[in-house]
Amino acid sequence: MTTYTPTLNSMSNANGEQYLAAQDKAPEMKTRETASKAKIDREHRITIGEYTSANARIRCRNVGVFYGEKQAVQDINLDIGKHQVIALIGPSGCGKSTFLRCLNRMNDTIPDCRVTGEITMDGKPIYGEDVDVVPLRAQVGMVFQKPNPFPKSIFDNVAYGPRIHGLVTTKSDLDDVVENSLRRAGLWDEVKDRLGQPGTGLSGGQQQRLCIARTIAVNPEVILMDEPCSALDPIATAKIEQLIDELRTLYTIVIVTHSMQQAARVSQRTAYFHMGHLIEVGETAQVFTNPQHQLTEDYITGRFG
Amino acid sequence: MSNFSTQKPAAPRSHDIVMAGLGKRRNAELRFRAYGLGAIVIALVFLVLLFTSIVSKGYSAFLYTNVALDIHFDAQAIDPEGLGTPDAQANGDYDILWKTAIYGLFPEVTERQKKRALAGFIGSSAGQRLRAMVKSDPKLVGTTQRVWLPVDDAIDMLAKGNLGDAAELSDRNKDSLVWLTTLQEQNRIRKAINREFFTNGDSREPEAAGIWGAVSGSAFTLLVTIGLSLPVGIAAAIYLEEFSPRNKWTDFIEVNINNLAAVPSIVYGLLGLAVFINTFGLPRSSPLVGGLVLTLMTLPVIIIAGRSALKSVPPSVREAALGIGASPVQMVFDHVLPLAMPGMLTGAIIGTARALGESAPLLMIGMVAFIVDVPTSLTSPATVLPVQIYLWADSPERAFVERTSAAIMVLLVFLIVMNGCAVYLRKRYERRW
Numbered sequence: 001m002t003t004y005t006p007t008l009n010s011m012s013n014a015n016g017e018q019y020l021a022a023q024d025k026a027p028e029m030k031t032r033e034t035a036s037k038a039k040i041d042r043e044h045r046i047t048i049g050e051y052t053s054a055n056a057r058i059r060c061r062n063v064g065v066f067y068g069e070k071q072a073v074q075d076i077n078l079d080i081g082k083h084q085v086i087a088l089i090g091p092s093g094c095g096k097s098t099f100l101r102c103l104n105r106m107n108d109t110i111p112d113c114r115v116t117g118e119i120t121m122d123g124k125p126i127y128g129e130d131v132d133v134v135p136l137r138a139q140v141g142m143v144f145q146k147p148n149p150f151p152k153s154i155f156d157n158v159a160y161g162p163r164i165h166g167l168v169t170t171k172s173d174l175d176d177v178v179e180n181s182l183r184r185a186g187l188w189d190e191v192k193d194r195l196g197q198p199g200t201g202l203s204g205g206q207q208q209r210l211c212i213a214r215t216i217a218v219n220p221e222v223i224l225m226d227e228p229c230s231a232l233d234p235i236a237t238a239k240i241e242q243l244i245d246e247l248r249t250l251y252t253i254v255i256v257t258h259s260m261q262q263a264a265r266v267s268q269r270t271a272y273f274h275m276g277h278l279i280e281v282g283e284t285a286q287v288f289t290n291p292q293h294q295l296t297e298d299y300i301t302g303r304f305g
Numbered sequence: 306m307s308n309f310s311t312q313k314p315a316a317p318r319s320h321d322i323v324m325a326g327l328g329k330r331r332n333a334e335l336r337f338r339a340y341g342l343g344a345i346v347i348a349l350v351f352l353v354l355l356f357t358s359i360v361s362k363g364y365s366a367f368l369y370t371n372v373a374l375d376i377h378f379d380a381q382a383i384d385p386e387g388l389g390t391p392d393a394q395a396n397g398d399y400d401i402l403w404k405t406a407i408y409g410l411f412p413e414v415t416e417r418q419k420k421r422a423l424a425g426f427i428g429s430s431a432g433q434r435l436r437a438m439v440k441s442d443p444k445l446v447g448t449t450q451r452v453w454l455p456v457d458d459a460i461d462m463l464a465k466g467n468l469g470d471a472a473e474l475s476d477r478n479k480d481s482l483v484w485l486t487t488l489q490e491q492n493r494i495r496k497a498i499n500r501e502f503f504t505n506g507d508s509r510e511p512e513a514a515g516i517w518g519a520v521s522g523s524a525f526t527l528l529v530t531i532g533l534s535l536p537v538g539i540a541a542a543i544y545l546e547e548f549s550p551r552n553k554w555t556d557f558i559e560v561n562i563n564n565l566a567a568v569p570s571i572v573y574g575l576l577g578l579a580v581f582i583n584t585f586g587l588p589r590s591s592p593l594v595g596g597l598v599l600t601l602m603t604l605p606v607i608i609i610a611g612r613s614a615l616k617s618v619p620p621s622v623r624e625a626a627l628g629i630g631a632s633p634v635q636m637v638f639d640h641v642l643p644l645a646m647p648g649m650l651t652g653a654i655i656g657t658a659r660a661l662g663e664s665a666p667l668l669m670i671g672m673v674a675f676i677v678d679v680p681t682s683l684t685s686p687a688t689v690l691p692v693q694i695y696l697w698a699d700s701p702e703r704a705f706v707e708r709t710s711a712a713i714m715v716l717l718v719f720l721i722v723m724n725g726c727a728v729y730l731r732k733r734y735e736r737r738w
Contacts, residue, residue, distance in 0.1 A: 104628070106624065106627065106628065109623070109624070109627060111551060133627075133630075134630050134631075134632050135630070136630075137627065137628060137629065137630035138629070138630035141628065141629060142624075142628040142629075144621065144624060144625070144628065146621060148619075148621035148622065148624065148625040149625070150622065150625060150626070150640055151622070151640075151643075151644060160626075160629070160631075160639070161629040161630065164629075164630070164631055164632075164635050164639075165630060211625070214625075214629060215628070215629060218629050218630060
């Protein structure tokens, strides 16, 4: 932040003032026409770009997350569309994982964590008083950054979800669900002869695909992925990206990633987070080729982050 | 080039600095290893000393000196009226039988006092043994049999050489030694397994005193302790760690559990006396009350160990379970508990082993009483192994010294068996990855 040149600084300041003036005139305006060359100033914190979605599955309005007194995420407005992959990018500690964990209320497990604002799924608030997290989490599955298979057999890992939710009644149905899930996760051929062996004995990439199989075995409608490839090699990453692309036809996917190439490859929309703010959101192609906000450009061009 | 180096002295290489300090580091490491090794060696030496002392003193209690006498089952003595019924035979004078036999072996002993000493050569239970023989086989009456009878405990000590040199013996013991040697020459002396020691309850007579009463007392007491403290302790640990809200009440409970673990055990004994015996009127000296007291003592240990085992389960497992929609109970029982079980079991075993070796609180609730009968239920009067050791260590008879050591050996075997079971269980749980 301290390295940019004075000329650029003054230029963006001028643009920022101009923008703020326009914002005053039309406060309801959600998008903004900007000259392709001139960027929004770095200090500007109101989300740039179209954060609504015509076919929204999840709507977040003014979402804030507090850890005790500290506010980790501020004032996020974002829609997540059906059958779409949305990538959340941004530097470490910018709140993208925290935001992601709000979507299936995983933050409930952290003591002192408080979520404000409103998140609705299909029009129903997920932080409502009468909402049970068990069906919510069955509907909104999650894949974590570190592969975390249960210390049980491969079969039991995948079968656990369908079992506890009572999705299957017979053993042969369960076998089918397990095989299907493993096939869709691209793991079946590698593990079909050793389903009884511990899931923790697989390689990192296989473990992560096992976790994905475990998630899709419950047949969720939304899948949240928190840097699913951060611990994997390029080959395993490629397999998982291909998998995400295939899953898109059935599920809504939100993926947090540190790899901009990955975001560009797998997602249709991209949201850029910075220090707890949602800075910019838009079509992936647009965000990567023509970012509106100076911070977004700095990040995707590798100036920081 | 030399010019350059003299003008600007090169900064010392990091490598040289590292090398200079290396000797010091190595020495520190070697010293630390030596301390550790020394500590282990000292501990092992003391352990070996302890075991040697106990085993060398105690092993002889498992054997007992027997003497062979040719007993004539005289019908006149057993059944003077010639009725031939079991009742009549049971009332006969059996002591006269073995007395006749031993007097017959030493006809030279005529003096009244010496004859009494000679009769004292045989253990006091001899008459009862002969009676039992006749009862199980009435045909013995009228025949002469060679019967192995246990000697008196003082003679046993003499035979085992526990009374010191021959020169230091009292006159009476000198006579006994002469008789013993004569009998040994006639192959009438042998050492046999001391069955009474394993099957009898306590007794004032060392030759009749056994460990079985204390072993079953300990077993009943532990049954109560394990049966109560394990489920209650583990359930409490799970609730406090996984489900209870974090507020000042649970903080208060947590602090108190930690404090209870440090309360001296005799205080629990007083508590048991006041609450279980005086208020609830449960029977004194019973394994039930002993088990309840030991449960109170063990619970904090099990709860604390259980909580730390639960705490050490990685959060990723919890997240994985919650992430696919498991309820908290499903998460705990399907995933967290299997991983925490080995640690919880370890805590439970440490607690139970401590309970097994505990004597102080049991003194307060009357388990220190002299109890001859082997306990048959949770409410019959009983004593436990550590208290039995304490009682025997206090007895004046020389023969109780070796019995004390033998009882310690039994207690240690008990502990080793328990720990062995625990290690086996833990391994079984751990093998489920």
